[in-house]
Amino acid sequence: MVLTVGKILNLPAMQDGTLLAGKKGLDRVVKTATVLDAPDAVRWLRGEELALTSTYPLLQLRHRLDHFIRELVEYGASGLGLKLNRYMKRVPQKMIDCANALDFPIVVVPENVAWVEIITPVMSSYFEARAGKVIQPELFGGRLSQVSLVDSALQDLLGDLNTLLTNPVMVTSPMDGLILSAPSNPEPDMQDALALLEEDGWACEAIGANRAFTRRTGRRTSIVFTPYEQANGMTGMLVVVERNRKLSNEELDHLGYAKVLISLKVRQIRADQSAIFERQNELVLSLIDRSLGNQTHAALTARYSGMGKRLHARYVGIVVAFHDIDPIRLRGLSNALRVHFSKHGETITGVIANNRVVIMVPEDDERLCQPDIFREQIDTRLLTIGAQEVVWSAGISQVTAVEHFYRAYEQAVQALEHGRSTSNAGGVNLYDETGFYRLFSKGSMQPDVHRFVHEWLGTLIDHDKRHRVDLIDTFRIFLDSNGSYRETARVLNIHHNTVRYRISQITEMTGKKALQPKLRLHYHLALKLLPLVS
Secondary structure, three states: OOOEHHHHOOOHHHOOOEEEEOHHHOOOEOOEEEEOOOOOHHHHOOOOEEEEEOOOHHHHHOOOHHHHHHHHHHOOOOEEEEOOOOOOOOOOHHHHHHHHHOOOOEEEOOOOOOOHHHHHHHHHHHHHHHHHHHOOOOHHHHOHHHOOOOOOOHHHHHHHHHHHHOOOEEEEEHHHOEEEEEOOOOOHHHHHHHHHHHOOOOEEEEEOHHHOEEEEEEOOEEEEEEEEEEEOOEEEEEEEEOOOOOOOHHHHHHHHHHHHHHHHHHHHHHHHHHHHHHHHHHHHHHHOOOOOOHHHHHHHHHHHHOOOOOOOOEEEEEEEEEEOOOHHHHHHHHHHHHHHHHOOOOOEEEEEOOOEEEEEEEOOOHHHHOHHHHHHHHHHHHHHOOOOOOEEEEEEEEEEEHHHHHHHHHHHHHHHHHHHHHHOOOOEEEHHHOHHHHHHOOHHHHHHHHHHHHHHHHHHHHHHHHHOOOHHHHHHHHHHOOOOHHHHHHHHOOOHHHHHHHHHHHHHHOOOHHHOHHHHHHHHHHHHHHHHHO
16 A cells, blocks of 8 residues: 555544645655654655654744745655644744645644654555565565564564574664674674675675675675665665575575565664654754743653653763765764764764754763763764764863753863864864863954964974974973973883983074973963964
């Protein structure tokens, strides 16, 4: 059965729903449903989707909602489902007129209906339509033809495939943070298989009907893999580890059917996740908005608690930004990070304008807020999804009461921007460490800062540029080490006699001023201010 917007209006959950606009578009086909968790999330639609929203993200678009409808149509949405009364009380006539002109249905979803009550029937219908075309009674010993794809878990499907092929199987979905395998407790050769999947240069051959599969051999193992989807610049893979024997052509046919089913299950997981992310985004967007009152905050807190979650009294705010990334891939990276941190304690995540990930970390989870540990978390996550070359920066705020989280967000952004301005990109910066720089970063002070730095360090700066050495860095570490040659050598991983030679050069160029106790403070200050000048 092909599901349309008109048929969705007949679902039990939509008994009290109404059609606001786009009556002539009720025959638009709906293959999936997506909850819009941000104002510009429209661009990530993949076509024939029912877009659902609480309307909170639309508050930022209130003066161009007709343009929002045009974007939905442009990106292939089948219709728009709204919950009114919570944020937007009514739909502007301009928005309704635009939808009618484009034959684009706008549906009002009853306030008490959970998104899952719409998403599940939509996914069920899509499963039935797709699975009916691919499942044959003899496949998987007839097991999958008897399984409800909506109710079964992806792990169950992998278990059946593992039994059929008598070889381990894996599914990777970078955007969703998924790496599942059957058996569920992978043995060491499964790690070799993952590494083999990610590395080029090994012996490969195209196999199967239409050469749709690839066999790659190396690392003491052999794998057969095929992509089951391309989403936001990332590729989801179905992998079989040929531990016990090579796959036959018949088994490759089974694998072709299986990848369709896996694609369907991943779509369902993503749809369920989008509903959770929508609530988290609502909460984050509201908490960083200074203009919202306590009543709105209380309503959002209650709604978040309705998910079985609790808000802590105090949080640290972390803002992560990616650099020079294609917008499509940016969405995938943001989603992958949100999935990762949603599994970490009781963190809350949001996406601001799809280019910054905001993470609310409870005060008692202070370990995550240490720059080195946080950097390791991000780098490991990016490595896992094959995005280790991506350049990113982050800012970490002070601990702040949840009702004043906008301060934490602003602090994290300041720390992020400070890091980008002083070290280009790639760092994790604490707001606590920017206080000194905030005093001197105002535009009116820049001429004096430049003059001061060049008065005290100009000779060394010119020398380093001409000779391509780094006396400046040696001098900075030497002063930070209280004038210890051996400690400076340890930090720089060079011989202490090399340090002595460099310091002698510095004292010679500065007329021995650099080692005079009364002048050390000036050099310390100039070295601290140097990033603002650079």
